[in-house]
Amino acid sequence: MTIILKDGQPIPKEARLTATALGNFDGVHRGHIYLLEQLRQQCPNRLLSVVTFEPHPRQLFRAEEEPFRLTTADERNAILNQLGVDYIFQINFTPQFAKLSAHDFIHKILHNSFGIVHIACGDGFAFGNHRHGNTEYLTTETQKLGIGLSIIHPLQDDKGIISSSRVRHLLRSGQPEKASELLGRVWSIQSIVQHGDKRGRTIGFPTANLSLGEHLEPKCGVYAIEAALSDGKRYQGVANLGYRPTIGHQPKSCLEVHLFDFDQEIYDQELTVWLHHFIRAEKRFSGLDALKAQIAKDAQDAKTFLKMIDL
Structure with a gap:
């Protein structure tokens, strides 16, 4: 059973020293599943966690847009539970958190607060205030802290990278069967x-x-x-x-x-x-x-x- 840890909750000792995947995980599609599988293969003896954000950052930065989510937080967390994720660190994505620097996100949140020992993310992952953090910066800082890092190239099919935006396009164009192929369900x-x-x-x-x-x-x-x-x-x-x-x-x-x-x-x-x-x-x-x-x-x-x- 996945344990969900939200802002303000104490981090139990058992939740520290996990291998974690970073991302929004909207839809939890086959690309997300591939990322988790790669992390599990590289850290077979570690508990598996996910660091994600709620609400989705796009809901804060583009509040005027129409609803776009493939999964609510509860739906996403239920799917991650089915995939065997042990812990979900669900960060409250507020305007204040959005101003957090890339340095503080790594050092204060991932390292000090969560005690993460290995990180996996896609090669396009960006984070921190104004998205100044990228995988190159993440590589430098995790090496300083002794945190393992896996940069995973996104899963692709014959039409390109499997992504949440592709799933959204297929659903909006009346192609639920093709959307299901990308989701895996x-x-x-x-x-x-x-x-x-x-x-x-x-x-x-x-x-x-x-x-x-x-x-x-x-x-x-x-x-x-x-x-x-x-x-x-x-x-x-x-x-x-x-x-x-x-x-x-x-x-x-x-x-x-x-x-x-x-x-x-x-x-x-x-x-x-x-x-x-x-x-x-x-x-x-x-x-x-x-x-x-x-x-x-x-x-x-x-x-x-x-x-x-x-x-």
């Missing part, structure tokens, strides 16, 4: 089921309505999905992501999930939704009858796809 979001206007019930397709929150907005449209409640039981279904142009355009996008053969009340419960396949783009229909007919077709298309991949 099907992309999902976790969110709380909200009360809606219950319009779906009137046309025979009740939905669980989810806000995207900090998550990026994938391409608007209809998806074949799986979903699970907190008990872990999975259900197949179809979902619409968008602004509901047929029945009153709403200001924020919403993920409306219809689960097959399911009739429970799940308001205020957490639902995890996996986007397996993009069926069609969102569009406006002439009325509720046309919308109902299209949803029935979408549901059948989703069932056909999910059966084809043998879920």
